[in-house]
Amino acid sequence: MVFFIDRIFKSEDFLAIAIILIATLSALILTYNEIGTSDVFYLIITPLFLLIILTVSYEVFKALLRTIGREMEKGKKEVEVAEGKFKASRVLVICPKCKTKNVETAKFCVACGEKLS
Numbered sequence: 001m002v003f004f005i006d007r008i009f010k011s012e013d014f015l016a017i018a019i020i021l022i023a024t025l026s027a028l029i030l031t032y033n034e035i036g037t038s039d040v041f042y043l044i045i046t047p048l049f050l051l052i053i054l055t056v057s058y059e060v061f062k063a064l065l066r067t068i069g070r071e072m073e074k075g076k077k078e079v080e081v082a083e084g085k086f087k088a089s090r091v092l093v094i095c096p097k098c099k100t101k102n103v104e105t106a107k108f109c110v111a112c113g114e115k116l117s
């Protein structure tokens with residue numbers, strides 16, 4: 001039990017769990033004030049229903065965020081690949097003397113030192 005509580009407090013979900021529990025408790029109090037102790041069914045069902053709805057919503061939201069994160073990672077990788085291709089496809093200047101490929105910004109051939117136009 002102590003281990004379980006310890007895990008909840010260390011968990012990144014702690015805030016969400018706290019909010020869900022507070023909302024559930026609020027619902028319990030509101031239901032209690034509205035209906036009174038006589039109707040135990042509603043007193044239990046309403047907060048329980050809210051607890052389930054909030055927990056499910058939170059999990060769905062988390063899954064959605066994870067999907068968005070994955071898609072963003074994928075997009076980043078695609079951009080990196082495209083940039084790599086762009087760099088690879090940069091126009092090369094071929095030396096008229098030794099036929100060595102030089103980068104387009106080179107003024108002289110890296111192999112033979114011939115002036116490149």
Ligand SMILES: [Zn+2]
Nearest residue numbers: 095098109112
């Ligand atoms: Zn050359």
